[in-house]
Structures are given as C-alpha cells and as structure tokens.
Amino acid sequence: MSGAGKAAAGLWALRIWAALVFVFVFAPIFFSVIFSFNSARFPTIPLESFTLHWYQTIFADPDVWDAALNSVIVSSCTAVLATALGFCTAYTDYRYRFRGQGAYLALVLLPPTIPLIIMALAMLAWLSKIGASGQIWSIVAAHTVLTAPFAMAVIRLRLNQIDPSLEAAAWNLGASQWRAMRWVILPFARPAIVSALCLTAAVSFDEFAVAWFVSGLNKTVPVLILEIVTGNIDPQVNAIGTLVFGVSITLVALAQILLAARLSRSAA
Amino acid sequence: MSEPLVTLRDVVKRYDDFTAVKRMNLEIGAGEFVAIMGPSGCGKTTTLRMLAGLEAPTEGEVVIDGRVMNDVPVHERDTPLVWQSLALFPFLNARENVEFGLKMRAVAPGARRKKALEWLDRLGIAEFAERNVETLSGGQRQRVALARSLITEPRLLLLDEPLSALDAHLVIRMQGVLTRLQRELGITFVHVTHSQSEAFAMADRVVIMSRGEIAQVGAPRDIYRAPANRFVAEFVGRNNIIAGTVAPVGPGFGLLRVDTPLGPFDVVADDAPRPPGEAAVFVVGADRVEIGREPRPGAVPCTLISEEFIGSVVTLFLEAPDGTELKVQAQERALAALDAGSGGAFHLSWSPQEAHLLPPGA
Structure with missing residues (x-):
C-alpha cells in the first residue's frame, strides 16, 4: 500500500472511530427522545404510535413546573455568580504576580476534581451547620462553588490572548484603573464571559448529586427525574430528559460557538 | 535649546x-x-x-x-x-x-x-x-x-x-x-x-x-x-578605533602625533593635556578611509578578509600586518576599479582632519 493510501486508510479508521464514539454517547439520548414520542408505556421495540401524551402529562404537572422554575432560578443565579467570581480570579491571576500564586490557582481549580458525592456531603454538612441548607439559595451557593472554576478557566484563557500593553495603553490615554477595566478588559473578555455564563448555567442545570443533597424540598429538574424513576417506569422521564437535553446542548453549543468565533478572528 | x-x-x-x-x-x-x-x-x-x-x-x-x-x-x-x-x-x-x-x-x-x-x-x-x-x-x-x-x-x-x-x-x-x-x-x-x-x-x-x-x-x-x-564610536556606524600613545615629538600646527602598532599618525589635537607616552585613542569613520592599490607614504598595507555588499555601498574588512582589522566603506562603483576580487595588497590612508581623538580615559 502506498504512503498516501495508508494515510487515507488511517483517516477513515479515525472517522469510523469518531462516529462510534458519537453513537455510544448519543444513542441513549437519541432513544430517550424517540420513546418520549412513543405511546407505549414501556420502552420496547417495535414502537407503537406517535404521541404528545407524555409532554401533555408533564406540562400539566405542577411539580414539573416548580422544578423547572427552581432549575431556571438556580442555574441563572449560579451562572451570574460563578462567572463574576471566575472573572475576578482570572483577572487577579492575569494582572498580578504574588507570593503563593501557584497555591492560589490550585485552590481555585480544586472543586471539580473532588468526587461529587464527597463535595455534596461536605456541602450538606457545612450548609446545615450554618443553617442554610434545604433552601434554593443553598443549591445556588453549592453550584457556584462547583462551576466557578469553569468560568475562571474560560476567561483566563481569553485574557492570555490580550496584548499586555493594551491595559496600560488605556491608562496612558486617560483611563483610570476602573475605567480601563470597563472599557478595555471587559469588552476584550466579553465573548469568554458570555460563554462562561452559558457553560456554568448548563453545568448547574444538569447537576444532580449536589442538588439532591442540599435541595430539601426545593427540587431541581434532575432531582425530580430521580424521584419519578425511583417510583416506577414512566415515559414522562423521556419527555423531561429531552427538554433538559435541549436546554443544555443549546447552552453548551452557544458557548462553543462564541469561543470558536473569537479564536478564528484572532487567528486571522 | x-x-x-x-x-x-x-x-x-x-x-x-x-x-x-x-x-x-x-x-x-x-x-x-x-x-x-x-x-x-x-x-x-x-x-x-x-x-x-x-x-x-x-x-x-x-x-x-x-x-x-x-x-x-x-x-x-x-x-x-x-x-x-x-x-x-x-x-x-x-x-x-x-x-x-x-x-x-x-x-x-x-x-x-x-x-x-x-x-x-x-x-x-x-x-x-x-x-x-x-x-x-x-x-x-x-x-x-x-x-x-x-x-x-x-x-x-x-x-x-x-x-x-x-x-x-x-x-x-x-x-x-x-x-x-x-x-x-x-x-x-x-x-x-x-x-x-x-x-x-x-x-x-x-x-x-x-x-x-x-x-x-x-x-x-x-x-x-x-x-x-x-562605546559611542563602536555603537554608531562603522568606525575604525585605533589606540596608541602620544608621540614624544609632535608635528605642531594643531596636530598631535600618535604612535600606534600601525605606525605613527597625525590627528587634530583636542583641548585635553596630552603628555608624551600617554594613551590616546582616535576614531576614523570607515567612509573616510582612502583605499588604493599603490603604496603611499603613511598608508597602511592590508589584505582583504571579506566584503559586505548592501547595494550601492560596500564595506571592506581588511587586516593590517599586526592583525588589526580595518574597515573601509565606499561606493560600489568606486571599488569596482580596485578589482578587489583578485587579492593582493591594499593601502589605506586618511587625512589628519578625518581622525577624531576620543577624550582621555573615554
């Protein structure tokens, strides 16, 4: 086989591999979507008839609406708080050189590396100790801790691309530190900030373990799903899952598009 | 100002x-x-x-x-x-x-x-x-x-x-x-x-x-x-920096004689006191050096080491008998007549007015 032929074969092998990975990841979601429109009570093949019954059921269920509202409140508050925190830590790390900077960074990036169940237990213990467990704000606090590192990473990456003279150029043209932040650093980091908002919202919207431990009666959508499936097999779950998947994938795709657009522009 | x-x-x-x-x-x-x-x-x-x-x-x-x-x-x-x-x-x-x-x-x-x-x-x-x-x-x-x-x-x-x-x-x-x-x-x-x-x-x-x-x-x-x-002489342009000592007997007429390994050279004197035997350094711009094929009184015989061609101006790097490197900068057109490529000896000279004495100790 010629060198070019080998390369082409390698390329095809890679493509098939990538396709298999996608199938593996997306097949369950795909079937969940299909079954959510299937009239059968149990997820079996062959499919019965098309129905919107399960969607009608969930939209009629006040529990689902409560959970959805909780999830929207939690994920949007978490997104704003985590992104604000992430921006501050990223800017501090970009702008200043200080003793213990390595430790500071390690600490900031630590939460996602802790197993979720440990994190959730610790959160529950701590929040109930200070009398703040079982409320919707408990979930916001816990999710903020969990997602801020993602926001920090995305924004820090963007700040890496800034011309180090840019901020000083703003001062030199009459901007105070705060105004340079407002008119130079923030506009420069804006794509990353929006993308961090989407990402942290998506992570918080999907997160189950921590939410389950600290939520109390304020269930978010993932917690509700667990309650439904522990009771019985109910195709409602497929309908809810489809909607949750839709929201999350939209947010993540938005984040990706924003980042990619920015990168290709700076590469040009 | x-x-x-x-x-x-x-x-x-x-x-x-x-x-x-x-x-x-x-x-x-x-x-x-x-x-x-x-x-x-x-x-x-x-x-x-x-x-x-x-x-x-x-x-x-x-x-x-x-x-x-x-x-x-x-x-x-x-x-x-x-x-x-x-x-x-x-x-x-x-x-x-x-x-x-x-x-x-x-x-x-x-x-x-x-x-x-x-x-x-x-x-x-x-x-x-x-x-x-x-x-x-x-x-x-x-x-x-x-x-x-x-x-x-x-x-x-x-x-x-x-x-x-x-x-x-x-x-x-x-x-x-x-x-x-x-x-x-x-x-x-x-x-x-x-x-x-x-x-x-x-x-x-x-x-x-x-x-x-x-x-x-x-x-x-x-x-x-x-x-x-x-420092300035080296940093600015192409200069020949030649070090020697003040000769016991000067030529007068506002000139100072400096004995160097290349021979004695007269340079325009400055205001500094220059007792005989004291170190003296002077600078001759590479563009101020005259180069020829014929020996002349006071000219330094040199051999060509390399040349740097940057367009209309060419810099020649030459070596004197004692190993000192000297630079000559001239129009490409003027150098063509010298037939530099054929090897052999070159003779370099400059007028005392073109030699600039550095202040003592500089």
Missing part, C-alpha cells in the same frame, strides 16, 4: 538588585525631536516609561512643563505613548480607537467623533474610519495609533520603537510622516529606538544610552563625526 519642556533630574530607577537607569540628567526642549538610542537593556525604554508614568523613578525628579510628575498617576498625565505593539483596541474600529482619549475625558460623542475623523483625515486614512483595526495594514495601523495619541493635542508625544515591525520601505515613509507631523504641530517628540538610521534621520538631538547611563547627547551629525567615547 528653547525653554525645557521635560527635565530629568538625577533620575535613578532600580529594580530589586538591578539598576536600569543610573542618575540621569537630561533636558528636552519644547518642540524638540529627541531620539533615545542604545542597545537592548540600556534603559531607554525605562526612561520613556518614567516619562509616561508607567514606572516611578526610585530617586530624582521627572519634571514636565514645570511640574514635578513623580506622583502624578498615568491617567492624569497627558503624555500619550505610541507602543511598539501599537496596542490598538481590537474590539473597536479605527475611529473608536482614535476617540478613546477624548471619551476618557468625557468629551461628547458628536464632538469626539468629528475630532477623530479630522485626525484620521489628517493622517490620510479617513476612508478606513469604520474598519476593524485588525483588517488594516501595518502602515495604516501605525497611523491609527498616531492619531489616537495625538487627538488630545498633547505637548509631548512618546514613541516606543513604533516602526520596528514595519517593512523597510514603510519605515522610510513613516519617518517622513513623523517628521512632518512634528514640524507642523510643534510638539515635543521623544522617540526610543535601537535603530541608528531612524534616530539620525528624524531627531534634532540624539541621546545615546549604555548600561543605564547617557553615553552622549548631541546632534546626529556631531555624534557621527565626533563620538564622545569608545
């Missing part, structure tokens, strides 16, 4: 254990074009950053327009800087970039827009006003940076090697733009560069720095013809 606009008085800048600028004293007149030149790490950029307020002097005073600036924060000064990277704001178009200084001074949007368009027009890039700065060419970006710095009509403009990233032909054109602007506006330009051609082509006065100290200040022609010390 007219009334000084900028005075550096005993200015020292120290970082931990490194002294970037050592007790610098310099006055810059209003309306003057000063170039600060020197190798990397000589303190030229630090000096510029102290003028802009981006660095605070460790000791001494920076006075601008009669006011001690040491404690005035960057954003309260009107000392715009044209950055080496240009530092244009990538998320703003050309006009918005130019407006930035006025926006920070709370000028109304209509007024600052009008002003920005005037400046873009003045620099010949009005048609690119609404373009993203990342899509502009190097020369156009340079002009945006200049307009952005000049829009507040400062009395002092600082330039930090802004031409270093441009193609050679653009550098010449931007030098023209800068000198014309400086004449028209009558404001003071302080231009930091490591390029001798840039400094000499534009500046009224050149400050040469070495290891945090001023090595020489003067008009480009004076620095070129009469370097104050060995």
Whole structure:
C-alpha cells in the first residue's frame, strides 16, 4: 500500500472511530427522545404510535413546573455568580504576580476534581451547620462553588490572548484603573464571559448529586427525574430528559460557538 | 535649546538588585525631536516609561512643563505613548480607537467623533474610519495609533520603537510622516529606538544610552563625526578605533602625533593635556578611509578578509600586518576599479582632519 493510501486508510479508521464514539454517547439520548414520542408505556421495540401524551402529562404537572422554575432560578443565579467570581480570579491571576500564586490557582481549580458525592456531603454538612441548607439559595451557593472554576478557566484563557500593553495603553490615554477595566478588559473578555455564563448555567442545570443533597424540598429538574424513576417506569422521564437535553446542548453549543468565533478572528 | 519642556533630574530607577537607569540628567526642549538610542537593556525604554508614568523613578525628579510628575498617576498625565505593539483596541474600529482619549475625558460623542475623523483625515486614512483595526495594514495601523495619541493635542508625544515591525520601505515613509507631523504641530517628540538610521534621520538631538547611563547627547551629525567615547564610536556606524600613545615629538600646527602598532599618525589635537607616552585613542569613520592599490607614504598595507555588499555601498574588512582589522566603506562603483576580487595588497590612508581623538580615559 502506498504512503498516501495508508494515510487515507488511517483517516477513515479515525472517522469510523469518531462516529462510534458519537453513537455510544448519543444513542441513549437519541432513544430517550424517540420513546418520549412513543405511546407505549414501556420502552420496547417495535414502537407503537406517535404521541404528545407524555409532554401533555408533564406540562400539566405542577411539580414539573416548580422544578423547572427552581432549575431556571438556580442555574441563572449560579451562572451570574460563578462567572463574576471566575472573572475576578482570572483577572487577579492575569494582572498580578504574588507570593503563593501557584497555591492560589490550585485552590481555585480544586472543586471539580473532588468526587461529587464527597463535595455534596461536605456541602450538606457545612450548609446545615450554618443553617442554610434545604433552601434554593443553598443549591445556588453549592453550584457556584462547583462551576466557578469553569468560568475562571474560560476567561483566563481569553485574557492570555490580550496584548499586555493594551491595559496600560488605556491608562496612558486617560483611563483610570476602573475605567480601563470597563472599557478595555471587559469588552476584550466579553465573548469568554458570555460563554462562561452559558457553560456554568448548563453545568448547574444538569447537576444532580449536589442538588439532591442540599435541595430539601426545593427540587431541581434532575432531582425530580430521580424521584419519578425511583417510583416506577414512566415515559414522562423521556419527555423531561429531552427538554433538559435541549436546554443544555443549546447552552453548551452557544458557548462553543462564541469561543470558536473569537479564536478564528484572532487567528486571522 | 528653547525653554525645557521635560527635565530629568538625577533620575535613578532600580529594580530589586538591578539598576536600569543610573542618575540621569537630561533636558528636552519644547518642540524638540529627541531620539533615545542604545542597545537592548540600556534603559531607554525605562526612561520613556518614567516619562509616561508607567514606572516611578526610585530617586530624582521627572519634571514636565514645570511640574514635578513623580506622583502624578498615568491617567492624569497627558503624555500619550505610541507602543511598539501599537496596542490598538481590537474590539473597536479605527475611529473608536482614535476617540478613546477624548471619551476618557468625557468629551461628547458628536464632538469626539468629528475630532477623530479630522485626525484620521489628517493622517490620510479617513476612508478606513469604520474598519476593524485588525483588517488594516501595518502602515495604516501605525497611523491609527498616531492619531489616537495625538487627538488630545498633547505637548509631548512618546514613541516606543513604533516602526520596528514595519517593512523597510514603510519605515522610510513613516519617518517622513513623523517628521512632518512634528514640524507642523510643534510638539515635543521623544522617540526610543535601537535603530541608528531612524534616530539620525528624524531627531534634532540624539541621546545615546549604555548600561543605564547617557553615553552622549548631541546632534546626529556631531555624534557621527565626533563620538564622545569608545562605546559611542563602536555603537554608531562603522568606525575604525585605533589606540596608541602620544608621540614624544609632535608635528605642531594643531596636530598631535600618535604612535600606534600601525605606525605613527597625525590627528587634530583636542583641548585635553596630552603628555608624551600617554594613551590616546582616535576614531576614523570607515567612509573616510582612502583605499588604493599603490603604496603611499603613511598608508597602511592590508589584505582583504571579506566584503559586505548592501547595494550601492560596500564595506571592506581588511587586516593590517599586526592583525588589526580595518574597515573601509565606499561606493560600489568606486571599488569596482580596485578589482578587489583578485587579492593582493591594499593601502589605506586618511587625512589628519578625518581622525577624531576620543577624550582621555573615554
């Protein structure tokens, strides 16, 4: 086989591999979507008839609406708080050189590396100790801790691309530190900030373990799903899952598009 | 020099254990074009950053327009800087970039827009006003940076090697733009560069720095013809630096005789006392050396080592019998007659008027 032929074969092998990975990841979601429109009570093949019954059921269920509202409140508050925190830590790390900077960074990036169940237990213990467990704000606090590192990473990456003279150029043209932040650093980091908002919202919207431990009666959508499936097999779950998947994938795709657009522009 | 606009008085800048600028004293007149030149790490950029307020002097005073600036924060000064990277704001178009200084001074949007368009027009890039700065060419970006710095009509403009990233032909054109602007506006330009051609082509006065100290200040022609010390002689252009001792008997007529390994040479004497036997160093510009094939009295016989051809001008590197390297710079046309390629001996000489004595101990 010629060198070019080998390369082409390698390329095809890679493509098939990538396709298999996608199938593996997306097949369950795909079937969940299909079954959510299937009239059968149990997820079996062959499919019965098309129905919107399960969607009608969930939209009629006040529990689902409560959970959805909780999830929207939690994920949007978490997104704003985590992104604000992430921006501050990223800017501090970009702008200043200080003793213990390595430790500071390690600490900031630590939460996602802790197993979720440990994190959730610790959160529950701590929040109930200070009398703040079982409320919707408990979930916001816990999710903020969990997602801020993602926001920090995305924004820090963007700040890496800034011309180090840019901020000083703003001062030199009459901007105070705060105004340079407002008119130079923030506009420069804006794509990353929006993308961090989407990402942290998506992570918080999907997160189950921590939410389950600290939520109390304020269930978010993932917690509700667990309650439904522990009771019985109910195709409602497929309908809810489809909607949750839709929201999350939209947010993540938005984040990706924003980042990619920015990168290709700076590469040009 | 007219009334000084900028005075550096005993200015020292120290970082931990490194002294970037050592007790610098310099006055810059209003309306003057000063170039600060020197190798990397000589303190030229630090000096510029102290003028802009981006660095605070460790000791001494920076006075601008009669006011001690040491404690005035960057954003309260009107000392715009044209950055080496240009530092244009990538998320703003050309006009918005130019407006930035006025926006920070709370000028109304209509007024600052009008002003920005005037400046873009003045620099010949009005048609690119609404373009993203990342899509502009190097020369156009340079002009945006200049307009952005000049829009507040400062009395002092600082330039930090802004031409270093441009193609050679653009550098010449931007030098023209800068000198014309400086004449028209009558404001003071302080231009930091490591390029001798840039400094000499534009500046009224050149400050040469070495290891945090001023090595020489003067008009480009004076620095070129009469370097104050060995560092300047080596740094500026192609010079032959010849060391020897003062001969016991001088030729008189305002000349001094120096005995060197190449033989005795007469040079124009300076005012310093020159007792016989004392070390003396003189400099002969490579373009001032006469080269010929025929032996002449007082000429140094040499063999050719290499030549550097850069177009119409050629530099020959030759070796004297004692191993001293001598440089000759001449028009390519003039050298063609010498048939340099065929080897053999060359004879170099210069008139005493072309030899410049360095001050004793320099």
